[in-house]
Amino acid sequence: MAQITPRVSFTVNVCNSDAPYLEQTLRHMMRQLNFPFAERIATYDPGRQEGKYAERIQGSQNEVEQILQRLLADKLIDRVDVVPWTEAEQHRILMKYFGDEQIDLKDFSGAPIYQYLYAMDACAGDYLFHVDSDMLFYRQGDRSWLYDGLDLLQREKNVIVATPQGGPPQARNWLEKVTGHSFESKPKMDWHHASFTSTRYFLMDVARFHACLPLQQAKPGEPLENSLSHTFTHKGYQRWSMNGHNHWAIHPWRHDENYVRYLDDLIWAVEHGIYPFTRTGFKWDMRTEGEHIKEWLAVLRKHGRLQE
Known part of the structure; x- marks a missing residue:
């Protein structure tokens, strides 16, 4: 008897500052995730960005709506939900997930809390895959x-939450930098326990998530991911992340002009498992600002993607 694939919802939050990279990235995601989602939902907040998000390259509501219409027409997403900012809906979401309507709608930096929870609440699957709109994925x-x-x-x-490996291999010491080769031993297990649950991307068991409610804040105004991590630990649940590098995810550290200019090439590199082994920053971050873009341009040229 054929095994039935569980119902998994795909959910991504979208805002106007995503416009410069949104379409290419979502098309890339669907190629790389290669999974029969029960539903694919983009939850769009057309409001003005705040805090650190207001400093990003901004798109317009018209641009984002046109992108979403093209993705709908090409059947890459099934539905676009617009975040409602009515007091009644804010009250419903905050009470359901925190049991407290006084929780801030956004964290201290302007990152979403209410918008994320609204998007997750709209999912009908037994599991949900939440992803930020800028994530890139490699699949072997x-x-x-x-x-x-x-x-x-x-x-x-x-x-309660599973994630792929965070980033491709990266030189960890001077010997690996000199030789260009990793001496990391092969993992004995397929997964490892990770103490923190980022809201960048995760596959979640919805029933276990509901069993954790209400969420608890360790500090007022903290990011939603801190509240998730704190609550999961308190309730005895864990996030596990993949070992090895058959699958990995990488996040652009900045959505700067370099990133937008070379986006198609950077997506090509990730999809082909091409990356600078010696590079700046954490292994799960793609650094493109200033001189750091040269690390990625060098490997692109080496593989014939860019002309000298």
Whole structure:
């Protein structure tokens, strides 16, 4: 008997500052995730960005709406939900997930809290895959990592969130930088426990998430990911992340002019498993600002993607 794939919802939050990279990135995601989602929802907040998000290159509502219409027409997403800012809906979401309507709608830096929870609340799947609109994914072979994530969640009852590896291999010391080769031993296990749950991307068991409610803030005004991590730990649940590098995710550290200019090339590099082994920053961040873009341009030229 053929095994039935569990119902998994895809949910991504979208705002106007995503316009410069949104369309290419979502098309890339659907190629790389390669999974039969039960529904694919983009939740759009057309409001003005605040805090650090107001400093990003801004697009317009018209641009974003046109992008979303093209994605709908090409059946890459199934639905666009617009975030409602009515007091009644804010009250409903905050009471359902925090049990407290006084929780800030955004964190201290302007990052979403209410918008994320509204998007997750609209999902009908038994599992949901939430992703930020700028994430890039590498997949070795045809099989999606999400199948492995589902197997894990169904097998390990204390795991609430599963994620792929954060970033491709990176030189960790002078010897690896000199030789250009990793001497890291092969992992003995397929997964490891990770103490923090980022809101950048995760596959979540919805029933276990609901069992954790209400969410608890360790500090007022903290990011939603801090509240998730704090609550999961308090309730005895864990996030597990993949070992090895058959699947990995990488996040642009800045959405700067370099990133937007070379976006198609950077997506090509990630999809082909091409990256600078020696590079600046954390292994899960793609640094493109200023001189750092040269690390990525060098490997692109080496593989014939860019002309000298």
